[in-house]
Amino acid sequence: MLEVRDLTATFNREGTPSQVVNRIAFDIAPGEAVGFVGESGSGKSVTARAVMRLAPEGSSIAWGGRILFKGQDLLALDERQMRDVRGRRIAMVFQDPMASLNPVMTVGQQIDDMLMRHMGLSQGAARKRTIELLAQVGIRDPEIRADDYPHQFSGGMRQRVLIAIAVSCQPDLLIADEPTTALDVTVQAQILRLLMRLRKEIGMALMLITHDFGVIAGMVERVYVMHRGDIVESGQVDALFADPKHDYTKALLAAVPRIETARRSA
Amino acid sequence: MTAPLLRVRDLSVTFPARRGRPPVKAVDRVSFDILPGRTVGLVGESGSGKTTTGRAILQLQAITGGSVSLLGKDLTKMSSSDVRAMRRHMQFVLQNPYSSLHPRMKVADILAEPLKVHRSVPAERIPERVAELMTLVNMDPASVRRYPHEFSGGQRQRIVIARALAVNPDFVVCDEPVSALDVRTQSQIVDLLHDLQDKLKLSYLFIAHDLAIVRAVAHQVAVMYGGRIVEFGDADDVYENPSHPYTRNLLEAVPIPDPARQRAKLAASVVDPQFRGRDGETGPCVFGHDHADGTSEWHEVGPGHAVSCRFWPPGVTP
Numbered sequence: 001m002l003e004v005r006d007l008t009a010t011f012n013r014e015g016t017p018s019q020v021v022n023r024i025a026f027d028i029a030p031g032e033a034v035g036f037v038g039e040s041g042s043g044k045s046v047t048a049r050a051v052m053r054l055a056p057e058g059s060s061i062a063w064g065g066r067i068l069f070k071g072q073d074l075l076a077l078d079e080r081q082m083r084d085v086r087g088r089r090i091a092m093v094f095q096d097p098m099a100s101l102n103p104v105m106t107v108g109q110q111i112d113d114m115l116m117r118h119m120g121l122s123q124g125a126a127r128k129r130t131i132e133l134l135a136q137v138g139i140r141d142p143e144i145r146a147d148d149y150p151h152q153f154s155g156g157m158r159q160r161v162l163i164a165i166a167v168s169c170q171p172d173l174l175i176a177d178e179p180t181t182a183l184d185v186t187v188q189a190q191i192l193r194l195l196m197r198l199r200k201e202i203g204m205a206l207m208l209i210t211h212d213f214g215v216i217a218g219m220v221e222r223v224y225v226m227h228r229g230d231i232v233e234s235g236q237v238d239a240l241f242a243d244p245k246h247d248y249t250k251a252l253l254a255a256v257p258r259i260e261t262a263r264r265s266a
Numbered sequence: 267m268t269a270p271l272l273r274v275r276d277l278s279v280t281f282p283a284r285r286g287r288p289p290v291k292a293v294d295r296v297s298f299d300i301l302p303g304r305t306v307g308l309v310g311e312s313g314s315g316k317t318t319t320g321r322a323i324l325q326l327q328a329i330t331g332g333s334v335s336l337l338g339k340d341l342t343k344m345s346s347s348d349v350r351a352m353r354r355h356m357q358f359v360l361q362n363p364y365s366s367l368h369p370r371m372k373v374a375d376i377l378a379e380p381l382k383v384h385r386s387v388p389a390e391r392i393p394e395r396v397a398e399l400m401t402l403v404n405m406d407p408a409s410v411r412r413y414p415h416e417f418s419g420g421q422r423q424r425i426v427i428a429r430a431l432a433v434n435p436d437f438v439v440c441d442e443p444v445s446a447l448d449v450r451t452q453s454q455i456v457d458l459l460h461d462l463q464d465k466l467k468l469s470y471l472f473i474a475h476d477l478a479i480v481r482a483v484a485h486q487v488a489v490m491y492g493g494r495i496v497e498f499g500d501a502d503d504v505y506e507n508p509s510h511p512y513t514r515n516l517l518e519a520v521p522i523p524d525p526a527r528q529r530a531k532l533a534a535s536v537v538d539p540q541f542r543g544r545d546g547e548t549g550p551c552v553f554g555h556d557h558a559d560g561t562s563e564w565h566e567v568g569p570g571h572a573v574s575c576r577f578w579p580p581g582v583t584p
Contacts, residue, residue, distance in 0.1 A: 039448040155312075184311035184475065186538075189519040193532055211449065214521025218528030237525045255453040256523050257478035262502055263305075263485065 001205060002028040002051070002173060006065035009046045009229075013059075020046050022229040023065065028173065033199060033206040035216040035237070038226035039252070047226070048177045048209045052092050053082055070172075088118040091166035095178040097158035101150040107134075107161045108146030111168055118169045133164040136201075137194060156187035163194065170202050177209040192219060213256045217241060225249045269338070270299035271469045272323070272437055276332035279315075279322050292318045294493035295332065300437070303463065305470040307484030307501065309477055309516070315493040316473045320439045323471065324356055325349050336437060354384045357430035359423075361442035366426055367414040373400075373425055374410035380432040399428040402465075403458060420451035424458065431462065441473045456482055477520050481505055486570075489513045491541060491577055499571030510573040511582050512541050539579040551575035552583055 009021035021043045028034050036044040046056065053074060055061040067074040074085065094100050102110055108130050115126040127146070134142035137160040150158055159179060166174055176195065180188035192215065199206050210216050216223060216237070223240050225233040225248065233246040244250045279293040293315045300306045310316045321327035323334050325341050334341045336356055341349055360366050367376060377396045381387055387395045397407035403424040414422055423443065430438055440459070444452040456479065462468060474480050480487060480501075487504045489497040489512065497510040508514045518536075522528045550556050552575050553565045564572045567584075 039450070185477070186311065186515060186519040188521070189532075189536075190538065192521075193536075196532055212521065213449075213523040214528060217523050217525045218521065218532045241523065241525050252449060253523070255450040257449075257453070257456075257476070257482050258523065259478045259481055259505065259517065259520050261478075261481065262505075263482060 001030045001070055002026075002207075003068040004051070004065070005068070007047065007050055007067065008062075008064035009043070009050055010062045010064070011059055012062065017062075020229050021050070024226075024229075024231045026224055026231065026234070028205050028207060030172065031199075031203050031205055032222070033208065033220040035208045035210065035220035035223045036226055037210060037213065037216050037223060037252075039211060041228070042226040043229040044209045044226045045177055048092070048175050048207060051173075051175060051207070052086055052090060054092075084118075087114060087171075088169045089171055090173045090175065091169070091171040092175040092177065093159070093162050093166050093179050095181045097155070097162040097182075098150060100162055101158065103150055106147050106149055107153070107164075111146075111161075111165050114165055114168045129168070130164075133168055134161070136198070137161070137164045137167075138190070139164075156183055156190065159183065159187075159191055160194065163191075163198070167198055167202055167204070171204055173205045173207060174199070175207045175209070178211070179208075180215060181210070181212070188215070195219070213241075213253065225252070268301050271302045271337065272300040272471070273335040274298050274323060274332070275334075277319065277322055277329060277334060278331035279318050279327055280330045291493045293322055293329075296490075296493075296495055297332075298488055298495065298498060300469045300471060302436070302469055303467040304485045305463065305472050305483055307480035307487045308471060308473045308490060309475065309480050309487060310490035311475060311516070314490040316490050317441055319490070320358070320441050320471060320473050324358055324439055354386065354433040355435055356437045356439070357433065357435040358439040358441065359426050359430050359443045361445055367422060369414055372411055372413055373417075376414070376425065377410070377429055377432055380429060384433045386433050395432070399432055402431065402462070403428045418451075419447055420454060423447065423451075423455055427455075427458065427462070431466070434466075435468070437469045437471070439471045439473070442475070443472075444479060445474065445476060452479065453482075459483060477505075477517060489516065492543070494574060494576060496574045496577055497572070499568065503568055503571040507568070507571070509567045509571070509584065510577075511539060511579055512577055513573075515539060515541075539582070541577040541579055544576050544578070552578045 005025050006023045007021055008019055008023055010017050010019045036047060038044045049056060050063055051067055063075050111130040111133060112126040115121045115129055121129060130146055131142045134146060139145050139157060139160055153161060180191050183191060208219055220237055223234065223237050224231045227248050233249045244253055275297050277293055277296040281290045281292055283289045296319055298306060308316045308319060318327055322329050329342060336352060341352060374396055377399050378392050381392050381395055396410055400407040400410060405421065405424055444455050447455065472480060472483050484501045487501045488495045491512045497504060497513045504513065508517050544551060548558060555561060557563060563574045563576055565575060566572045
């Protein structure tokens with residue numbers, strides 16, 4: 001479904017170009033869950049944004065290569081065509097849900113908007129569907145909560161709202177960039193379970209970006225390990241954890257703190 | 267029996283009522299000891315009161331009750347100038363190595379500042395001590411003429427640690443010292459904290475939300491919820507035999523870097539328990555004790571391992 005070839009991303013900082021993604025290639029099949037793992041600066045978030053053609057805040061970026069989504073090169077689309085893909089076919093959730101929500105609109109209006117714009121629903125039909133979606137992502141009393149503003153929700157509930165917006169148009173691919181990094185560990189577990197359930201219910205593919213090997217372990221079928229703009233290793237999740245081939249992957253896995261491992265000295 | 271280096275008793279911090287909201291008991295009757303050369307890990311989720319506890323211990327936050335004794339002296343009964351004099355025994359290391367170093371100061375000046383404030387070494391010996399501190403945290407002493415932005419996140423955290431150690435403290439509060447760092451850098455900083463503890467016989471209060479990191483550093487663990495400690499014990503006992511339902515819930519939620527086990531964890535259906543207080547309730551607690559007589563809410567489950575009978579979900583028994 002998604003075939004990425006020779007992808008490059010080049011930032012332009014005060015006239016000096018710096019390439020942060022170096023001719024990488026990857027694939028995501030329909031309904032497949034694929035993880036991208038790496039440290040800060042590895043290029044994993046920029047890669048995720050490339051698929052949405054979103055430049056990180058306040059920067060200019062040049063993309064190169066091909067991003068074939070169902071045979072169509074997203075990098076060749078004009079901005080208007082790209083807007084139809086974004087949100088409708090490919091949706092994204094970010095680490096900080098507050099930054100992605102409009103603070104002066106109720107969450108219900110924000111989901112209604114998506115449904116009316118992309119799905120052509122009437123106001124009434126959209127609201128009905130909005131309430132279903134809020135219930136689907138585990139928000140209690142959805143009829144009442146739909147009229148609340150983002151600041152009236154906790155961090156975990158905001159992330160649920162963001163996920164409701166992302167899945168509102170039943171996308172083919174959901175990109176989740178560190179979706180649980182800002183959340184408490186018990187809330188993280190709830191959000192991960194929610195993403196698993198929605199993936200099954202909607203049949204969508206998942207591209208999960210994270211620095212956390214524990215999060216990636218249970219969520220995906222395949223993993224790409226990124227380091228300094230390159231994919232250094234890829235493989236089935238079980239094989240990659242059991243028998244990492246690349247020295248960088250080995251070093252990362254060895255450094256992961258484990259809850260079963262006691263303090264080394266007395 | 268070694269005397270504790272730090273003794274915290276019934277420490278309480280209440281934030282006053284604001285904009286129609288009732289007062290918040292951010293820290294509610296917290297008690298524990300830290301022995302010399304040992305680490306207590308303080309874990310809990312956001313809003314549990316762990317950071318406020320650390321600040322209250324260091325007298326950086328006004329307290330509403332209880333006491334904090336360091337080296338046998340009660341900090342809460344001291345004048346502010348006496349507390350200032352005690353600061354050379356207690357230091358802290360914060361989460362963000364980007365904002366806790368002054369960007370316009372060279373590392374040499376950053377490390378010299380506490381030495382001057384506390385007059386720890388004569389002025390002519392300061393450069394020597396600064397070089398010593400850099401070596402202590404495995405940094406090149408020749409790099410002290412550089413500015414913080416010229417270093418990586420991990421190197422900056424080493425500088426923050428060197429600054430905390432400049433005055434030879436006995437006790438360091440580390441509040442999320444590695445959460446902003448990449449995993450390989452995290453493990454290097456954890457190793458450094460271990461080595462420094464062995465070398466200098468430091469005591470740490472290590473505050474973190476990451477339970478796996480706390481397991482790697484702590485001798486003993488305190489689990490905080492709703493401003494209170496709900497479980498305390500040796501790290502091995504708390505992690506292998508968690509006895510408060512909140513601790514179990516917290517540990518159960520930690521993702522395991524093992525695909526088969528983590529998948530099974532996510533597939534298991536869970537109900538999110540409601541942790542309710544028992545304040546104001548009468549009758550026997552979950553352990554069958556009636557606390558109307560003012561007895562402690564603490565119940566021993568093993569040697570040095572105890573749980574509170576507060577915040578047990580309805581129907582859950584020990």
